[in-house]
Amino acid sequence: MGIQNLLWQVTKKAFTGGIIGVTISDRCCSVVPVRGDSMSPTLNPQRNSYLDDYVLVEKFCLQDYKFVRGDVVVFSSPTHFKDKYIKRIVGLPGEWISSSRDVIRVPEGHCWVEGDNKASSLDSRTFGPIPLGLIRGRVTSVVWPPQRVSKIS
Amino acid sequence: MHVAENHILEKAILDMGIQTLIWQVTKKAFTGGIIGLTISDRFCSVVPVRGDSMSPTFNPQRDSYLDDYVLVDKFCLKDYKFARGDVVVFSSPSHYKERYIKRIVGIPGEWISSTEDVIRVPEGHCWVEGDNKASSLDSRTFGPIPLGLIQGRVTRVVWPPQRLRKLGG
Numbered sequence: 001m002g003i004q005n006l007l008w009q010v011t012k013k014a015f016t017g018g019i020i021g022v023t024i025s026d027r028c029c030s031v032v033p034v035r036g037d038s039m040s041p042t043l044n045p046q047r048n049s050y051l052d053d054y055v056l057v058e059k060f061c062l063q064d065y066k067f068v069r070g071d072v073v074v075f076s077s078p079t080h081f082k083d084k085y086i087k088r089i090v091g092l093p094g095e096w097i098s099s100s101r102d103v104i105r106v107p108e109g110h111c112w113v114e115g116d117n118k119a120s121s122l123d124s125r126t127f128g129p130i131p132l133g134l135i136r137g138r139v140t141s142v143v144w145p146p147q148r149v150s151k152i153s
Numbered sequence: 154m155h156v157a158e159n160h161i162l163e164k165a166i167l168d169m170g171i172q173t174l175i176w177q178v179t180k181k182a183f184t185g186g187i188i189g190l191t192i193s194d195r196f197c198s199v200v201p202v203r204g205d206s207m208s209p210t211f212n213p214q215r216d217s218y219l220d221d222y223v224l225v226d227k228f229c230l231k232d233y234k235f236a237r238g239d240v241v242v243f244s245s246p247s248h249y250k251e252r253y254i255k256r257i258v259g260i261p262g263e264w265i266s267s268t269e270d271v272i273r274v275p276e277g278h279c280w281v282e283g284d285n286k287a288s289s290l291d292s293r294t295f296g297p298i299p300l301g302l303i304q305g306r307v308t309r310v311v312w313p314p315q316r317l318r319k320l321g322g
Contacts, residue, residue: 020187026195075301078299108248131244
């Protein structure tokens with residue numbers, strides 16, 4: 001009976017801990033790996049995936065924050081909603097962006113994102129401005145590997 | 154003197170008991186709150202319907218005291234393939250802090266006839282319209298919306314009690 005009680009206590013604690021972890025990950029911050037080199041050299045300056053950067057993504061920005069030019073954000077792809085990309089905001093609503101041939105105005109409620117490594121980045125130059133509602137969080141710092149720990153400006 | 158010491162001792166034990174009780178209640182309330190948040194984010198939540206853009210499916214009367222409350226299912230965000238006819242909650246493409254409730258009438262790859270031309274719904278997007286076309290701000294105004302903006306699928310009306318029912322389809 002003592003062991004049953006112990007197991008039940010442990011299960012309860014584990015369950016509560018899991019739920020709290022999920023809530024923190026959804027609403028406060030989480031750590032995600034960066035895949036690909038579209039944000040080189042800011043993120044993943046080498047091409048070796050064993051050394052992929054892990055970054056801290058904060059979610060408080062989804063409540064009250066006004067996004068600014070230069071923020072690195074995680075967002076759902078407008079063409080494949082289950083994929084998530086990490087890119088930098090280079091255009092805010094109302095601004096004009098010069099694309100390859102014409103000048104585009106960023107519509108209200110949208111933003112223009114581009115990767116730092118323009119040669120190898122699938123971004124707004126391909127799929128156009130993205131609604132701010134697709135943004136899932138803001139990258140604040142690199143947390144792994146240890147020698148690359150730094151805040152992202 | 155003996156009795157006075159006993160009183161002080163009893164009072165000290167009682168105080169500790171009340172402190173422990175308050176701590177226990179706070180812990181339970183906090184845990185309950187966190188679990189409630191997680192359920193609301195990932196499983197389902199109840200939201201009020203504002204406006205009459207989905208009349209007569211929702212809010213057939215114009216009186217806001219009788220606004221419908223609907224159950225929004227969030228499991229669909231993991232694996233579900235959105236289908237024509239689903240009523241969904243999504244972030245507005247032009248004002249991302251506002252949320253709308255409309256019906257999906259076009260899925261990726263389909264052709265929608267708009268006022269003047271025929272539009273193809275792009276990959277990863279959907280065309281939404283309100284059931285009350287005369288009074289609805291929807292894709293006819295802001296175009297097809299990326300599926301990533303969808304925050305849940307409406308499955309049933311839960312309030313007022315006489316309008317309780319599952320949504321078809």
